[in-house]
Amino acid sequence: MSTLSLALLSIGSILFLVALRLPMGVALGGVSILGFWYLRDLRVALSLFEDTPFVFAASWDLTAIPMFLLMGSITNNSGISTALFRAARVWFGGLPGGLAVATNMACAGFAAACGSSVAAAAAMARIAIPEMLHHGYDKALAAGVVASAGTLAALIPPSILFVLYGIFAEVSIVKLLIAGVLPGLLTAAIYTIMIVVRCKVDPSLAPRIEFENRELLWRERWNSLAGVWPLLLLIAAIIGGLYGGVVTPTEAGAGGAFTALVIGAAQGRLNLANILDALRDATVTTAQIFFVGVGAVMYTKFLALAGVGQMFVEMIGAWSLDPLLLVVAASLIYIILGMFLDPLGIILITVPIFVPMFAALNLDLVWLGVLVVKYVEIGLLTPPVGFNVFVVKNAVGDSIPLESIFKGCLWFLGCEVIIMALLIAFPQISLFLPNTMN
Amino acid sequence: MDRLLRWLEIPIHLMLWLGLVAGFLMMAHVTVDVTGRTFFSQPFEGTTEIVSGFYMVAMAYLPWAWIARNDGHIKVDLFASFAPQRVVEWMEIAVKIVTLLYVAVFTWRTSIRAIQQTKLGEVWLAGTAYLPVWPSRWILPIAAFMMALYLALRVVSDIAALARHNGAPK
Numbered sequence: 001m002s003t004l005s006l007a008l009l010s011i012g013s014i015l016f017l018v019a020l021r022l023p024m025g026v027a028l029g030g031v032s033i034l035g036f037w038y039l040r041d042l043r044v045a046l047s048l049f050e051d052t053p054f055v056f057a058a059s060w061d062l063t064a065i066p067m068f069l070l071m072g073s074i075t076n077n078s079g080i081s082t083a084l085f086r087a088a089r090v091w092f093g094g095l096p097g098g099l100a101v102a103t104n105m106a107c108a109g110f111a112a113a114c115g116s117s118v119a120a121a122a123a124m125a126r127i128a129i130p131e132m133l134h135h136g137y138d139k140a141l142a143a144g145v146v147a148s149a150g151t152l153a154a155l156i157p158p159s160i161l162f163v164l165y166g167i168f169a170e171v172s173i174v175k176l177l178i179a180g181v182l183p184g185l186l187t188a189a190i191y192t193i194m195i196v197v198r199c200k201v202d203p204s205l206a207p208r209i210e211f212e213n214r215e216l217l218w219r220e221r222w223n224s225l226a227g228v229w230p231l232l233l234l235i236a237a238i239i240g241g242l243y244g245g246v247v248t249p250t251e252a253g254a255g256g257a258f259t260a261l262v263i264g265a266a267q268g269r270l271n272l273a274n275i276l277d278a279l280r281d282a283t284v285t286t287a288q289i290f291f292v293g294v295g296a297v298m299y300t301k302f303l304a305l306a307g308v309g310q311m312f313v314e315m316i317g318a319w320s321l322d323p324l325l326l327v328v329a330a331s332l333i334y335i336i337l338g339m340f341l342d343p344l345g346i347i348l349i350t351v352p353i354f355v356p357m358f359a360a361l362n363l364d365l366v367w368l369g370v371l372v373v374k375y376v377e378i379g380l381l382t383p384p385v386g387f388n389v390f391v392v393k394n395a396v397g398d399s400i401p402l403e404s405i406f407k408g409c410l411w412f413l414g415c416e417v418i419i420m421a422l423l424i425a426f427p428q429i430s431l432f433l434p435n436t437m438n
Numbered sequence: 439m440d441r442l443l444r445w446l447e448i449p450i451h452l453m454l455w456l457g458l459v460a461g462f463l464m465m466a467h468v469t470v471d472v473t474g475r476t477f478f479s480q481p482f483e484g485t486t487e488i489v490s491g492f493y494m495v496a497m498a499y500l501p502w503a504w505i506a507r508n509d510g511h512i513k514v515d516l517f518a519s520f521a522p523q524r525v526v527e528w529m530e531i532a533v534k535i536v537t538l539l540y541v542a543v544f545t546w547r548t549s550i551r552a553i554q555q556t557k558l559g560e561v562w563l564a565g566t567a568y569l570p571v572w573p574s575r576w577i578l579p580i581a582a583f584m585m586a587l588y589l590a591l592r593v594v595s596d597i598a599a600l601a602r603h604n605g606a607p608k
Contacts, residue, residue: 020529020533021529021530021533022533022536022537023533023537026536026537026540029540030536030540033543046543046547047547048547049543049544049546049547049548050547050548050550050551051551053499053544053548053578054495054548054551054574054575054578057494057495057498057499058490058491058494058495058571058574059490059494060486060489060490062490062494062498063464063468063489063490063493063494066461066464066494066497067464067465067468070461070465246476247472250468250489251468251471251472254464254465254467254468254469254472255468255469255472255473257465258465258466258469276458279458279461279462280454280458282461283454283457283458283460283461283497283500283501284454284457284501284504284505284508286461286497286498286501287457287497287498287499287500287501287502287504287505288505290498290499291502291505
């Protein structure tokens with residue numbers, strides 16, 4: 001069998017098995033074992049299990065994942081999302097579509113403490129959507145903004161996906177995390193512009209909230225910061241610490257989790273049950289990621305043994321491909337995969353294939369990381385399987401139909417077209433900050 | 439069968455709790471180390487090795503049986519939307535059997551390795567001392583064995599339930 005058909009067959013089998021509801025980890029690992037058996041023999045295939053899982057887990061780089069998860073779940077359980085939304089509401093509520101803008105901003109703030117989009121969307125849906133519906137907001141807009149702005153969590157550090165991409169692509173995780181900052185802020189800004197313009201043009205989407213007493217409003221604004229300043233300080237410390245190279249991602253996550261715990265306890269918002277719940281969330285999610293991750297490492301080894309990376313590099317050399325064409329082709333593949341697979345699965349399947357191709361064309365792998373994370377996050381909003389849409393649907397129950405949420409996301413997907421075009425046309429947006437690091 | 443599954447709850451929960459403890463220790467240990475290093479120029483020797491060699495392995499693998507119990511694997515749900523109910527039920531069982539096979543092989547091969555590393559007395563150099571990491575090797579086969587055991591019992595119990603359901607008048 002040629003290397004190309006072997007690669008295609010393996011990807012096809014994995015996607016087929018996943019469609020039959022086999023866990024992604026088993027599909028990846030099982031196909032890899034069969035692949036090794038085919039290329040070498042059964043003994044070699046089975047020996048894959050002997051060292052790979054332990055060596056994979058016993059890694060300092062990966063410890064950033066549980067610590068980021070823990071920091072996110074502790075912050076979430078300490079009710080900071082409510083305080084963030086309240087603060088954003090009094091600061092941005094007066095704009096056209098003010099509550100939607102506030103939701104977007106609160107998501108951006110929460111993203112800086114939480115590394116998982118699904119968790120961010122779930123947290124914000126329960127707080128922001130009822131408030132928007134109460135003020136007569138359009139249902140599609142209310143649900144769409146939460147699902148879409150939830151994706152900021154994977155872009156603004158901390159981010160689980162950047163850690164995983166960094167490990168599989170062998171790129172500096174710190175640089176990736178820092179590279180996500182500006183694209184994350186750009187996304188939040190473009191979302192805001194779209195919301196304000198839309199609500200200005202069609203005020204029926206979002207009835208204006210009047211703050212009558214200006215003086216009272218300013219007092220409320222300053223008061224609202226009392227609940228959120230520790231978080232803002234924590235965020236600044238983490239991003240600053242990573243940027244300055246003072247702490248590693250794991251240390252930022254562990255210190256962040258610990259500080260969030262102390263702040264939450266001091267503000268009386270955390271009790272033992274909340275803390276245990278947060279720990280359980282982080283531990284179980286870590287184990288889930290590793291169940292998939294072990295399979296993915298074996299798959300990466302299989303692709304390497306089959307010479308797939310090398311083959312693609314040679315193919316690209318022979319085609320003398322325009323880099324832009326590769327980016328466009330990769331974009332299409334990510335959009336299609338994003339319709340069906342979850343972010344983790346997409347990253348783990350595609351990174352071992354795309355990274356050598358991008359490297360062969362001397363394209364920056366940090367930039368590729370930002371594009372990949374953006375694309376898999378867009379996949380969270382696209383039907384038929386849009387995980388963030390399902391999360392929001394789960395939180396709102398029967399009050400908003402699924403179609404409305406997908407419809408609400410369409411406007412944000414429209415923004416994503418602009419954002420992706422900007423990120424592809426101007427790699428500096430992603431690379432400016434990491435390139436100024438030592 | 440169901441009674442066996444109920445008994446299994448105890449070790450499954452115990453392992454989850456050990457995972458939580460590892461998570462807490464990881465946070466505490468790293469925080470103490472980074473505080474000591476930054477403010478008192480006094481790092482904790484061997485933090486990196488202890489955290490990655492023990493806490494991380496425990497968090498990554500100990501909750502596996504718990505995940506199987508809660509069916510919390512990340513999976514895609516397209517198939518179920520257009521297949522008949524009966525087919526979906528049998529597919530679920532087939533999926534569990536394949537997962538069981540995978541986890542069983544995982545248990546078998548990681549335990550071989552754990553035995554080898556125990557005999558060798560595997561250690562890592564941590565700062566100026568040697569850290570014995572061979573005990574951590576055992577976390578993998580133990581966690582995977584518990585998951586395999588749970589899946590095996592579930593397969594039997596699901597098939598029995600489905601057979602009962604088949605025989606019962608509608």
